[in-house]
Amino acid sequence: MSKFPEIGVRLRDFGDRNFSKMIDFAKALGCSPQTLSKYLNGERRPGNKMIERLEKLGCNRQWLLFGTVEYKAPDTDLIVKEKGGMFFSMPGNISEKEAKRLKELFNLIATAPAGERERLEELVNIFLRR
Helix, strand or coil: CCCCHHHHHHHHHHHHHHCCCHHHHHHHHCCCHHHHHHHHCCCCCCCHHHHHHHHHCCCCHHHHHHCCCCCCCCCCCEEEEEECCEEEEEECCCCHHHHHHHHHHHHHHHCCCHHHHHHHHHHHHHHHHC
16 A cells, blocks of 8 residues: 555656666665665655655755655756766766766776776766866
């Protein structure tokens, strides 16, 4: 039985916008995929610690809990993305097209030899901090 369906819908929307897979979303939140599933299905309401983690990822507390403010990607906060064991700081103010292209680049970097991959990761992070 879904006790918090609206929160689950908004949480799923946030996850879809910011993570290519829900398992990556769960990792970023520091919870198991099963726990995240309970939030997404509205079976559980995120507690204060989980909401603080969501805020660090750029989720607006008021929007998540009450839907009273429109969701907007953060302009200055950094969102951590993981791909192939690599972590990147991605500005929240990039377009969906730019985010898609960056994900493609992350996939290419993940297949590079180890020495090259480290240098490419460093260059991407320098670029994203600008």
